[in-house]
Amino acid sequence: MDFTIPYELRDLVSSLKKFINNEIKPLQESHQDENGCIPEEIRKKVRLRSRELGFYGADFPEECGGGGLSNLGMTLLREEIGRSGLELADSIFGEAGAMSQILLECNGEQKERxxxxxxxxxxxSCFALTEPNAGSDAAAIETKAQKEGDEFILNGRKHFISNGPYADFAIVFAVTDRELRAKGGITCFLVDRDTRGFSLGRIQQHMGGGDRLGELIFEDCRVPARNVLGKVGAGFLLAMKRVGEGRLRLTALFMGMADKCLQLALDYAKQRVQFGKPIARYQAIQWMLVDMSVEIHASRLMLYHAAWKADQGMDIIRESGMAKLYSSEMLCRAADKALQIHGGMGYMKECPIEGIYRKARASRIGEGTSEIQRILLARKLLQDGPLRFF
Ligand SMILES: Cc1cc2nc3c(=O)[nH]c(=O)nc-3n(C[C@H](O)[C@H](O)[C@H](O)COP(=O)(O)OP(=O)(O)OC[C@H]3O[C@@H](n4cnc5c(N)ncnc54)[C@H](O)[C@@H]3O)c2cc1C
Known part of the structure; x- marks a missing residue:
């Protein structure tokens, strides 16, 4: 087995680190407000600069202008983004959901637009699947798309949509056949922000902070049939493909965030003196640090293995599900321990752990909750037995 990380990937990570430290950090420090919001024009500036440097779109095929980077390469870069602990660093690859590989389903004319x-x-873009009455049970979505001539008329409401308030277009899932639903009755549409009948609802405030999560409302919204992404009725498969691809992406971010928690906790424990000694000298603190580092290492091995397997063209449905489940729960434990090691300071807004702790909590919910991951993994375990290397 060869666990060597190729030099060209290490160089790429170093370049990303420089970009983050020299450009992203100062921008965030001067533009983020007390609610965690960063103006959209600053985020767009970061996306365009990231494109210039070859990061944005790095995971898309070269034939459509992407960088053709491997899953392992993307994993290492995303881990670095998580490790930066910077909200604005999310814009380097397009914020959550913005750059889904399902856009590769675009036909000739859609590719240009x-x-x-x-x-x-x-x-x-934004990915609009979840609705007030359909979260984990995504097949139960109620947004309807009725065909009339060469248009579809959309009616319904989406919520918790990342980038919803700022996206130029939404990737929207709607029911085209009530009987078939997930088995051929859900269709995916590309809906421009300025389409009549498409409006933004509330911006949804949440514990992670910021203003990028919102509701999308469709009221007799007429979408041309040429804006169907993929085939009519094939939308549910596309949605699941997007949720599946999100698992590796998120695991890498969670890994980086957990690593940042460990680094902050180590630094603090070495310099904080109580009862005449740095707290790092106390066994209770050392055990927390060690437990964090063991879990981070286990999580990293799962993640790199899944990324490597994906690069060999192998199926990673179980590996990516396990990695997402484990890393999200591991991140919450790491953030909790890091906060504990910081004592009262960890609870203060001025301490970076406070923000990471709040942001980390969403990890067990998005792209399939921990419970849903366990249901899917249990199904595979009962059907195929334990996961083995050979
Ligand atoms: C920060 C954030 C960003 C998001 N971004 C997007 C986005 O960009 N686009 C988008 O479409 N959605 C997005 N979502 C929505 C996310 O995908 C859903 O929140 C998630 O799928 C869970 O759905 P729900 O919130 O309706 O919870 P529910 O499905 O109502 O679940 C509630 C609880 O019940 C549990 N549960 C449900 N069914 C079962 C079962 N069968 N057995 C055991 N337990 C069960 C769940 O695990 C959970 O603990 C985002 C959510 C968050 C928090």
């Missing part, structure tokens, strides 16, 4: 501008960082 959506895929290519998205890869060039000119247009931002």
């Amino acid at each position: 959506y895929l290519l501008p998205a890869i060039r960082a000119e247009k931002l």
Whole structure:
């Protein structure tokens, strides 16, 4: 087995680190307000600069202007983004959901209007599946799309949509056949922000802070049939593909965030003196640090293995599900321990752990909750037995 990380990937990570330290950090420090909001024009500036440096769209194929980077390469870069602990660093690859590989389903004419501008960082998208009455049970969505001539009329409401308030177009899932639903009755549409009948609802305030999560409302919204992404009725498969691809992406971010927690906790424990000694000298603190480092290492091995397997063209449905489940729960434990090691200071807004702790909590919910991951993994375990290397 060869666990060597190729030099060209290490160099890429070093370049990203420089970009983050020299450009992203100062921008965030001067533009983030007390609620965690960063103006959209600053985020767009970061996306365009990231494109210039070759990061934005790095995971898309070279033939459509992407960088053709491997899953392992993307994993290492995303881990670095998580490790930066900077909200604005999320914009380097397009914020959550913005750059889904399902856009590769665009046909000739759609490529010009959506895929290519998205890869060039000119247009931002959002992924709109979840609804007030359909979360984990995504097949139960109620947004309808009724065919009339060469248009579909959309009616319904989406919520918790990342980038919803700022996206130039939304990737929207709606029911085209009530009987078939997930088995051929859900269709995916590309809906421009300025389409009549498409409006923004509330911006949804949440514990992670910021203003990028919102509701999308469709009221007799007429979408041309040429804006169907993929085939009519094939939308549920696309949605699941997007949720599946999100698992590796998120695991890498969670890994980086957990690593940041460990680094902050180590630094603090070495310099904080109580009862005449740095607290790092006390066994209770050492055990927390060691437990964090063991879990981070286990999580990293799962993640790199899944990324490597994906690069060999192998199925990673179980590996990516396990990695997402484990890393999200591990991150919450790491953030909790890091906060504990910081004592009262960890609870203060001025301490970076406070923000990471709040942001980390969403990890067990998005792209399939921990419970849903366990259901899917249990199904595979009962059907195929334990996961083995050979
Ligand atoms: C920060 C954030 C960003 C998001 N971004 C997006 C986005 O960009 N686009 C998008 O479409 N959605 C997005 N979501 C929505 C996310 O995908 C859903 O929140 C998630 O799928 C869970 O759905 P729900 O919140 O409705 O919870 P529910 O499905 O109502 O679940 C509630 C609880 O019940 C549990 N549960 C449900 N079914 C079962 C079962 N069968 N057995 C055992 N337990 C069960 C769940 O695990 C959970 O603990 C985002 C959510 C968050 C928090």
